[in-house]
Amino acid sequence: MKKIAFLLLANLVFIFHLGAQNNKAENPIIYADVPDASMVRVGDTYYMSSTTMHMSPGLPIMKSKDLVNWELINYAYDVLGHNDELDLENGKSMYGRGSWASCLRYHNGKFYLSTFSATTGKTHIFITENLEKGAWKKIEFKPSYHDHSMFFDDDGKIYIIWAAGKLNIAELKDDLSGVKEGTEKVLIENASAPAGNNIMLGAEGSQLFKVSGKYYLFNITWPRGGMRTVIIHRADHINGPWEGKVGLQDLGVAQGGLIDTPEGKWFSYLFKDNGGVGRIPYLVPVEWVNDWPVLGEHGKVPETLDLPKSKGLIPCIVNSDSFERKKNERDLPLVWQWNHNPNNSLWSVRERKGFLRLKTGRIDTLFVQAKNTLTQRTIGPESKGATLLDVSNMKDGDVSGLCLLQKQYGFIAVKMENSVKKIIMVSAATGSEKELKSIPLKQNQVYLKAECDFRNQKDTGRFYYSLDGKTWESIGEAIKLPYTLPHFMGYRFGLFNYATKQIGGFVDFDYFNISDKISE
Structure with missing residues (x-):
């Protein structure tokens, strides 16, 4: 009987300790590119x-x-x-x-x-x-x-x-x-x-x-x-x-x-290079010894901190977007950034209610030279972004879709070629764009998805499409997501549309959904 009581007490102590640990903040404090x-x-x-x-x-x-x-x-x-x-x-x-x-x-x-x-x-x-x-x-x-x-x-x-x-x-x-x-x-x-x-x-x-x-x-x-x-x-x-x-x-x-x-505790805020997701912030406790700040716990970065637990990066650092806008709302929430200075005459969330419209305004031959790619951070340890794309108003040579943006980027897109639409998967893993797969598209709406796996610095990305929003098919092959200095940034989800032959086409994105879970 005493042995049973002892085991019950030991289990209670373990559960209490585990609960206390689970209520603590964990490093990194933000598992995303915030350097x-x-x-x-x-x-x-x-x-x-x-x-x-x-x-x-x-x-x-x-x-x-x-x-x-x-x-x-x-x-x-x-x-x-x-x-x-x-x-x-x-x-x-x-x-x-x-x-x-x-x-x-x-x-x-x-x-x-x-x-x-x-x-x-x-x-x-x-x-x-x-x-x-x-x-x-x-x-x-x-x-x-x-x-x-x-x-x-x-x-x-x-x-x-x-x-x-x-x-x-x-x-x-x-x-x-x-x-x-x-x-x-x-x-x-x-x-x-x-x-x-x-x-x-x-x-x-x-x-x-x-x-x-x-x-x-x-x-x-x-x-x-x-x-x-x-x-x-x-x-x-x-x-x-x-x-x-x-x-x-x-x-x-x-x-x-x-x-x-305010209570008199001290911390040092730092960051770590963490592969494809980017440079991610850490906190370490600080004690003052002989007028020196002593960082860490016995010189080490702790896994947990005596601070409140994170509620997650969604919706405060990244967030889904329905593109529905009330009259006095800002056109783009703060989670969005353009890849460079945008051309504001070539995008709108007001022209078609509940949609982001991206228009073409010049000829580009390379994805990374195209303007008005609208981006958000990817997040770790895993994340996915998905969208529904309406390609009814594309022109010949237009390319539009969902990307994972860094120097060695990849994307899934709809390309209109000789008046025929097709779904393509492109990789720049070798330093130049290569179309790895193409599938004919016989409808004007298609669901696109990109998934990132940063667990244990696996740093891989995959692309998927769906014709009905229910059944998803992988396209192309998994790509590596390496952190490269030429871009000096973690991978970004991005929505894009550019012309390779003629201007004047446009596409409409119905939504962008981001999640901290992937399918695999």
Whole structure:
């Protein structure tokens, strides 16, 4: 009897422990491409900016009440500027470029959000009192300060720190219109030094913080044969002297900074390169020891965190869309981004109620050079996107469908060739487009689906079609979904339509549904 009672008690303890674990947040906190995070807390609300480079609108902003459940609330810009690369004109593009790592700061009741772009050659600063609704004041100046950190010091001076390996610092003008002449100097000669001499990536991704009167500078470096590593430098004065140490070296989780909670807990927000799904955010707990932030649990990234459990990325980071719009609703929810600056005369969610209409306006021969591809993030560990496509108004040579967008992209589409429609599956796995399969289509509506499997970095995608929305058929073959630097972004679901022979055709997408489960 005692043995039975003991076993019952042991089971109850195990179930209680399991329940407690199941109610904790898990790393990664966002299983999707949200790299280069910069974060601030205002009262009990956290705000985060990130990188989406070539996408438009750009420089996404998210908010959270618990550091785990994040919601897209705005973008800093609709378009960063106009040139052939940004506008996807004359065979040029900004894939993998556009705007890179941003810096989000809050000072005297205003939010300051800055980024830099080699594509424009400028540093861009956006200012508002309300990240969700406020009008943006925009400032831009040359040059483009790489991976910079803005910092508002207690004495009223405003600094910018930038570069890689040898880090530079300068004062910004009071109106933020540029650097004060004569203030630029080297801050740290070799910021990678704490990680050794054999460095593949010089310390970059600067983020500067001030805690209890001391300055803390976070960077990422990458020793050869090693992994992405957090470097932390500390100083009593912003001009130094600086002393540095390795802050974290585990799982390649690195690049980010510090955030505290209203209750006084500290965390470091970082990210990990995670294959085809992209660069995904992690949190690690921070303890303060001898005025140093000590990251992780015994130097390791924990699997669980003493924070609320995630409710999932749908609908706050990605979401399904019926394309139904009320009169005063925005045309596109924030989850959507165009592959480059769009041509707004060639798309509509108002012309046909409950549909996204994509029109052709020029001739393109390559999918990645086509404008107005409307995208959302894929999510891990698995996800699928599906749509119903009406191709009644295609013209000869038109290609329209559902893609998985990165450099080695794939897509399922309807192509009209010699007045005959067919379903095709295309892969760019070898570096150029290849049509792997085609099937005649004898109706004007077809259901399309793309599935991504990122489990254990399997990184594969498959495409399916259905003629009735019930029975699905696989088409072509599974494609690898590798993360490539030319695009520098996780794979994206995308809806597209482009012309190869004549303009004036259009297609209508009835909906886009996204799910965190796949069929296989």
